[in-house]
Amino acid sequence: MSPSILPVDPFDYVVFGGTGDLSLRKLLPALYQRDRDGQLPSAGRIIAVSRTPLTSSDFRAMVGDALRRHVPANEIDPAVWQRFSARIEHASLDATGAAGWPDLAGLLAEGADRVRVFYLATSPELFGPICKRLQEAGLVSERSRVVLEKPIGRDLASARRINDEVGGVFAERQIFRIDHYLGKETVQNLLALRFANSLFEPLWRSGSIDHVQITVAETIGIENRGSYYDRSGALRDMVQNHLLQLLCLVAMEPPLSLDRESVRDEKLKTLRALVPVGIEEVGQKTVRGQYRAGAIAAGPVRGYLDETEISADSTTETFVAIKAELHNWRWAGVPFYLRTGKRLPEKVSEIVIQFRPVPHCIFPADAGEIVPNRLVVRLQPDEHIRLHLMTKDPGPGGLRLRPAALNLSFAETFKHRFPDAYERLLMDVVRGNPTLFMRRDEVEAAWGWTERILDAWALRGDRPKPYTAGTWGPSGAIAMIERDGRTWHDEPGALE
Numbered sequence: 001m002s003p004s005i006l007p008v009d010p011f012d013y014v015v016f017g018g019t020g021d022l023s024l025r026k027l028l029p030a031l032y033q034r035d036r037d038g039q040l041p042s043a044g045r046i047i048a049v050s051r052t053p054l055t056s057s058d059f060r061a062m063v064g065d066a067l068r069r070h071v072p073a074n075e076i077d078p079a080v081w082q083r084f085s086a087r088i089e090h091a092s093l094d095a096t097g098a099a100g101w102p103d104l105a106g107l108l109a110e111g112a113d114r115v116r117v118f119y120l121a122t123s124p125e126l127f128g129p130i131c132k133r134l135q136e137a138g139l140v141s142e143r144s145r146v147v148l149e150k151p152i153g154r155d156l157a158s159a160r161r162i163n164d165e166v167g168g169v170f171a172e173r174q175i176f177r178i179d180h181y182l183g184k185e186t187v188q189n190l191l192a193l194r195f196a197n198s199l200f201e202p203l204w205r206s207g208s209i210d211h212v213q214i215t216v217a218e219t220i221g222i223e224n225r226g227s228y229y230d231r232s233g234a235l236r237d238m239v240q241n242h243l244l245q246l247l248c249l250v251a252m253e254p255p256l257s258l259d260r261e262s263v264r265d266e267k268l269k270t271l272r273a274l275v276p277v278g279i280e281e282v283g284q285k286t287v288r289g290q291y292r293a294g295a296i297a298a299g300p301v302r303g304y305l306d307e308t309e310i311s312a313d314s315t316t317e318t319f320v321a322i323k324a325e326l327h328n329w330r331w332a333g334v335p336f337y338l339r340t341g342k343r344l345p346e347k348v349s350e351i352v353i354q355f356r357p358v359p360h361c362i363f364p365a366d367a368g369e370i371v372p373n374r375l376v377v378r379l380q381p382d383e384h385i386r387l388h389l390m391t392k393d394p395g396p397g398g399l400r401l402r403p404a405a406l407n408l409s410f411a412e413t414f415k416h417r418f419p420d421a422y423e424r425l426l427m428d429v430v431r432g433n434p435t436l437f438m439r440r441d442e443v444e445a446a447w448g449w450t451e452r453i454l455d456a457w458a459l460r461g462d463r464p465k466p467y468t469a470g471t472w473g474p475s476g477a478i479a480m481i482e483r484d485g486r487t488w489h490d491e492p493g494a495l496e
């Protein structure tokens with residue numbers, strides 16, 4: 001079956017930060033792909049807004065360049081490019097000053113009855129001021145939506161302030177807080193795995209599951225985002241949003257339906273069940289690391305402190321491991337080990353559900369060790385779901401046990417292209433479907449839990465532990481899980 005294309009209403013997509021990295025690397029390629037698949041209506045415009053004085057044709061040339069870099073060559077179709085580039089405009093304006101707004105208003109007046117999306121791919125301090133200007137310029141209509149890129153603030157107070165400011169202009173149903181992990185095919189597949197199959201649900205609880213691991217490892221460093229990253233760190237950049245969202249999808253109760261509130265209600269309950277990690281536990285339950293010079297597959301790389309725009313005595317963490325726990329009926333006593341970092345040996349995101357060992361062994365000792373079952377959901381790359389089971393080693397010579405895996409590889413099973421996360425999410429905004437976006441209360445609950453850890457680290461005042469680029473983080477992360485008699489599902493080849 002090929003993926004079906006749901007048409008969307010005519011729209012104007014206004015991207016603030018339109019010449020920035022996210023816009024050129026992700027948003028415009030995603031919109032191009034939707035155009036290539038025939039999803040965009042003929043009345044669909046993309047208006048990139050930035051401070052740079054650029055004509056629309058200069059900007060179209062920039063987009064052409066960006067597509068050549070970020071879209072596979074065999075997916076660039078000259079006819080689609082011609083149609084797509086005709087949709088693109090650029091408007092120069094000062095987001096915090098008065099200049100340029102009348103021009104933007106003039107452009108938008110041409111499509112007054114269209115869905116109007118304001119995508120704020122800017123720093124979060126500008127979210128409130130831009131919304132205020134949009135309102136003053138009379139650009140917010142009933143059919144308008146605003147998309148907020150993460151991070152929404154840097155702690156609970158700033159997140160609340162931003163939510164208040166944006167909420168003063170847009171109703172909650174018009175606000176789309178994006179977490180691109182929720183747009184990834186395999187992340188949505190978690191919903192299918194759990195709720196379109198009856199097999200796992202009776203086992204999906206503390207009686208059967210020993211623990212869960214969530215790893216999001218990256219080989220890249222901080223690229224050219226030093227000034228943002230140094231104020232942020234792995235906990236704010238990755239855990240507060242992406243890893244906690246993954247945890248929610250694994251741990252939440254079955255929602256009543258996929259409607260806009262049911263899924264988010266269940267995620268919120270999960271976030272509220274997270275046990276706070278305060279100053280007494282933070283040394284045992286968290287590990288922070290910072291990479292030093294080392295080597296990844298591509299070659300030698302410098303250390304974090306030598307990256308551009310990083311202060312020489314920075315204590316920002318580029319790696320974090322956390323033992324998270326949920327105080328609720330289903331998950332009491334089941335740790336969720338979370339781990340993410342830059343400059344690790346490979347780019348891999350996966351969720352490991354580790355089942356409990358068999359209660360009693362009927363096999364003789366020389367039959368081999370019984371390895372407990374493990375369900376591995378690989379989100380990227382090489383997307384798959386793998387269930388590790390014990391089997392009998394074939395052939396004569398007595399009964400020998402051997403682990404083997406049932407493997408559902410998405411690339412092999414479904415031959416069509418895997419769309420980028422943004423493709424789905426950008427179209428959901430036009431359709432007005434916020435199910436895969438974060439609600440205000442969710443973002444604030446996630447900050448509440450994260451902020452306790454940040455505060456505890458600040459009170460302890462210790463520096464992140466160094467780790468060599470190209471390794472799996474500081475040894476403390478291994479010690480943390482080994483203290484509980486468990487190990488990380490590290491080398492993805494290990495059990496396969």
Ligand code: BG6
Nearest residue numbers: 150180218220237238242349380
């Ligand atoms: C972003 C973070 O949200 O996610 C980046 O700000 C990180 O630091 C990126 O590199 C990872 O996303 P993906 O889709 O490549 O796993």
